[in-house]
Amino acid sequence: MKQKAAPIQPIIPAIGIDGLLFPIEKLKAHKDGTLHLAVSVFVFCGPNLLIQKRAESKYHCGGLWANTCCTHPHWNEAPEASARRRLQEELGLKLELKAAHVIEYYAEVSNNLIEHERVQVFRADVPHQNLDFNLAPDEVADIRWTDVRELKLDAIANPQNYAPWFKIYLKRWSELGL
Structure with missing residues (x-):
């Protein structure tokens, strides 16, 4: 029986101690805690933010918002x-x-992986919540619109439901430039 090949890891930009970018495999960056570049998108409809529940099959933080x-x-x-x-x-x-702004953070996530990222934050605003979604089931288990103030309170009351970096974003909300 033929063995299934391991998935090819994308090469992403990491940041050296000299500040220069160098290529690294995504999983290696997360195993070693290497500082690397990332992006985060926040879609708003008025005061409501579109959040996603990560698919259970994700390589870390599956099932978390x-x-x-x-x-x-x-x-x-x-x-x-x-x-x-x-x-x-x-x-x-x-x-x-x-x-929006660039934010840097360090967070231990599931499966003994580390998110050490310098993140360019992006914002999108939409006029209504009835968007034509086409969810990728291997990436996204669910989505919902939620008021940011209520979201912050729920993340404090139920931290186990949220991805570590998202809790950092909520705590450092004013730094995101949204």
Whole structure:
């Protein structure tokens, strides 16, 4: 019986101690806790934020709620192009994105992995919540719109339901530039 090959890991930009970018496999960056680039997207309809529940099969933090979507730019991919790609891949959305702030964080996540990221945050605003979603089931288990104030309170009351980086975002909300 032929063995299934391990999935090819994308090459993403990591940040060296000299501040210069170098290529690294995504999983290696997460195993070693190497500082690397990432993007996070936040889609709003008025005061409500679109959040997603990560698919159970994700390599870390499956079944937890997080921001609208996030990813890592591929090597030589611009952050905005990466954010647009992931919004389309995970949710089937094509939206106008506006760059917000850059935030850096370190978080231990599930499966002995580490998120040590410098994140370019993006915002999109939509006029109504009835968007034409096309959810990727291997990425997204569920979505919901929620008031940000209520979300912050729920994350405090039920932290086990939220991805570690999303709890950091909620605590450092004013730093996101949203």
